Amino acid sequence: MAAEDGAARARWWRRLSQRVSVSGGAFAGQLRSRLLVWQRLDDDFFEALTEVLLSADTGVGLAERIVGDLREAAARGRVHRPDQAVALLRATLGERMARLPRGLDLVGEPAVVLLVGINGAGKTTTVAKLAHRLRQEGHTPLIAAADTYRAAAVEQLQVWAELAGVPVVGHRPGADPGAVVFDSLQAARARGCSPVLVDTAGRLHTRQPLMAELAKVVRVIGRQQPGAPQEVLVVLDATTGSNAVVQAQSFQAGVGCTGAVVTKLDGSARAGYVLRVEEELGLPVKLVGIGEAIDDLGPFEPDAYLSALFGDVTAPTAPAGDAGAPA
């Protein structure tokens, strides 16, 4: 989303942090009521911290690593009080998230963005919202309705696409998704559209045949359009637990992902697994969904997210103007 101007980015930044903070109040509240109440950084404090992290779905392993680091910092005298420890936690998380590039690669004629994920993660709405956003930014996207399995998936996409003002190429239910993709790429070339956003059928990552089908779709794309797909994004639901990491891992192994999309981040789940997806799998979260409206999807801004989570929405870190373009 290179073309985005600073004002628009700042607006999105504020909206993201507001949505998360409204629902994320629980996390900030826990920090206050369960951590800041301790006098010292003793075992009780670290035990409580572990549970607060667990409640945010970081998983046991990551929670223990984070707590271990903080214990060490305390032992070395770098932090003495709970508020300092929480501040260090916030800073550590910020550092951990700052490392990966988050821009979308949309260079290609056409470029292809493939969305994959399990049933109900929010692929179809993500495709529609992404189409809308890219159009706003001056792209001419085309949607390939390659979810030929779920009843009424194409209809759902058409309703959304109409809102976004983006053409949809689809076949009859039960058609070969490879064929849909093939036709979509031809249509995109004929009309000069790019990127092609491919909605795929939701599939549990444990189903080998379905994973193979997805790999075939990727091959069809690659044969027809060298260098494509530029992006393969695995769509994850924020309310999912540690299984999200397994999902991302399976899709990465099956079709090779370039990043993740986290949907429903405006709910009260904290999606702590994001840290593990980024660190353990090296998959950056590129987009987040924060609501049901068509413009409720945008780039992930770790800082906005953390500010909201830690309850310091007013922190003066909102980007001004062209500070560090996200792409």
Place this chain on the structure above:
Amino acid sequence: MFDALTDRLTEAFRRFGAKGKLTAEDVDQGLREVRMALLEADVHFRVAREFIDRVRTRAVGAEVLESLTPAQQVVTIVHDELVALLGGETRRLAYAARPPTVLMTVGLQGSGKTTTAIKLALLTRRDGHRPLAVAADLQRPAAIDQLEQLGRANEVPVVRPAAGSGTGPSATVTVCRAGLTEAAARGCDVVILDTAGRLQIDGALLDELEQIRGAVPVDETLLVVDAMTGQEAVNVATVFRERAGATGVVLTKLDGDARGGAALSMRAATGLPVLYVGVGERPQDLELFHPDRMARRILGMGDVLTLAERARDQVDRAAQQQVEERMLAGRLTLDDFVAQLRQLRGMGSLESVLGMLPGGRQLVRHGGAELPDDRQLRRMEAIVLSMTPAERRRPEIVDASRRRRIAQGSGTAPADVSRLLKGFGQLQGLLRGLGAGGGRRGLARRFLPGVPPGVLGR
């Protein structure tokens, strides 16, 4: 399902197993492992802590330390507490004394409400009722179409809102009322309301649910929860119980590698019982949730009852008996073999079937038994189906030329054909031995007749 948890728990118990007598320290160490296993399975951290405390109290009280086989005692305690955690008794759907019974599915977006609504309809039909579904999800584009298509495919009547009736709460209430009227007219005694998915923070949509409940007498409000939900599951369920009057839970997508934390936390943290679990994509893939059986499955002790039920649903008994007789006489044909393969596939993946046998999971993991997956089974089927009737009756006539033709017809390699025929030959020998020994017992032989591991492994 629960595989990761089962494996971790088995590891934890192995520690106990090595000791003849347990010290309080051993128990502590082992329970720490159990706690880690629970947390990794996404069990709510508070539920995990309380669970461990209860087990420890019982285990450390002389009960275990003085017993002869402490490890077994601990496993027994964990089992009992697990059953209690999962809700104790099996909770069945409460049909209304005076029909119609009105069921309402509620839940977060993407949890699988619409699919579950149809699965519930089929389930009530299996119970001898006449279900009707109402498309009351006016928020999601095309949700109505989805329900209607599923309804048509499964012969469940679906009531949809009148064209142009809007999407507000009043329109929702209207279509629910219309559903009841229609049900009465058609003589349907179960009405299933498929409501809009919602984020729990969305007060407006929760209000809509309240309005529906105000206007229509709902007997069961079933919260549909994705089994992969993390720590949030408990909060979601609490809100839906308090604000939407949820009476029970249906867990979906338990056929993936869901760790089951939601299933384990739900009852303890919210008081809501789990009624059903979704175990597959097919409309009939909804099973009654039995806490005791689930606990046994989680602990790797097998769930023979569910397996037997599934087999009963799949198997044509008379045909099966004939096959068995031929089998024991050493006259199993390749056609019988294919029929067995199909039955097996109908029961779910081989791994899931084995997972329900006591120790089956361990067999899969440690026994080195490589199981043919669904694709391989299908390929084996294709090979047999590419053979002529004569070849199926007398596989020994298959020569190199026939083998090549069969391979081509089934899209496999000649070596695959050879391997299948060889395996089949061995199988027949094996069965003939069994028949001679009069061995008519053993669940594995009964339900997995065609597939002793190893024979069909690649």
